[in-house]
Amino acid sequence: MIYLFYGTDVEKARAKAFEWVAKARAKEPNLAYARLAREEITEAALEEASLSGGLFVKRLLVLLDDPFPSTRIESDEEDAAEEVATGDVIIDKLDMLAASDNAIIILAPKLSAAKAKKLVAKAKITYEFNESARPFLPAGRQGFNTNLVNAIAARSRQMLWLEINRALRAGDAPEMLHGLLHWKARDLMDLPAGRQERAGAWSPSESRKLSLALIALIQDSRRKGMDLSESLERFALSI
Numbered sequence: 001m002i003y004l005f006y007g008t009d010v011e012k013a014r015a016k017a018f019e020w021v022a023k024a025r026a027k028e029p030n031l032a033y034a035r036l037a038r039e040e041i042t043e044a045a046l047e048e049a050s051l052s053g054g055l056f057v058k059r060l061l062v063l064l065d066d067p068f069p070s071t072r073i074e075s076d077e078e079d080a081a082e083e084v085a086t087g088d089v090i091i092d093k094l095d096m097l098a099a100s101d102n103a104i105i106i107l108a109p110k111l112s113a114a115k116a117k118k119l120v121a122k123a124k125i126t127y128e129f130n131e132s133a134r135p136f137l138p139a140g141r142q143g144f145n146t147n148l149v150n151a152i153a154a155r156s157r158q159m160l161w162l163e164i165n166r167a168l169r170a171g172d173a174p175e176m177l178h179g180l181l182h183w184k185a186r187d188l189m190d191l192p193a194g195r196q197e198r199a200g201a202w203s204p205s206e207s208r209k210l211s212l213a214l215i216a217l218i219q220d221s222r223r224k225g226m227d228l229s230e231s232l233e234r235f236a237l238s239i
Contacts, residue, residue: 002098003105004119007129010109011144014183016127017063017107018176024061024103031103035063035175037182039215046093050100060102064090065179066186068108068115091118098122148177149184152210152239155201161236174228178218181232185211210239 005017025033036045041064049062067090090097090106097104106119109129120126145167151160167177188207202210217235221228 001100001103002094002119002123003103004108004123004126005105005129006108006111006116006119006126007131008110009129009131010183011146012129013109013127014107014180015144016129017105018173018179020127021061021063021105022173022176028059031059031061033061033063033175035065035179035218036067037065037179037215037218038067038069038186039211040219041067041089043089043093046089046097049104050093050096050102052102061105062102063105063107063179065107066109066183067106068111091115094118094122098124145172145177145180148180152181152184153188153201155239157237157239160239161233164232164236168229174232177232178214178228182211182214182218185214 003020005013005020007013021033025031034049036049049060052060106123108115108119111119145163148160148163148167151163164177168174185207188202189204189211191207213235217231218228220226221231
């Protein structure tokens with residue numbers, strides 16, 4: 001079954017999606033959870049997300065984080081082709097995802113109207129968040145942490161380390177913080193060349209390396225059983 005979070009308000013859509021995930025995990029402790037970034041979404045990964053289950057884990061909760069590429073003014077041809085394929089595989093597997101007993105969360109802010117229509121038709125529940133209204137989110141459960149985003153955009157390792165620790169102490173899940181950092185890395189990649197030059201902190205090639213480094217971090221955390229909170233702190237000091 002598909003739960004769709006989308007709309008023009010990126011901050012609110014992300015905050016509400018991760019808030020929904022946190023509540024679902026608290027309500028059903030045996031629910032296995034996985035977050036897949038755009039680079040990790042393949043046909044095989046979607047099939048596993050839809051069909052997996054077992055004796056000790058009856059259901060999965062899978063978050064597909066920002067699976068559809070935004071439109072870029074300039075883009076490497078190979079990267080662009082890979083990202084289009086990522087978006088296409090979601091559309092191709094919609095029937096399978098919708099029929100699954102597992103909870104498939106699709107977090108897709110700024111989704112195009114054509115794709116939104118297809119996803120809404122297959123989703124069990126849709127949550128649309130647009131920029132006209134944004135309610136206050138209490139401290140410690142921001143979902144979208146502006147200071148964290150600004151710290152990585154400015155390439156300030158000291159500020160980023162500090163904001164990660166503040167968020168963790170406030171009770172924010174490390175998976176949510178990682179998702180937000182990776183979203184910002186992709187956002188930096190999606191900036192037109194002129195705006196990237198004015199921003200100054202990250203060049204186009206560096207922002208791509210940043211995105212890949214964050215993907216490697218979450219994969220190492222899963223495969224090696226590393227503590228994600230500690231990995232995020234080490235990452236912050238490495239930028």
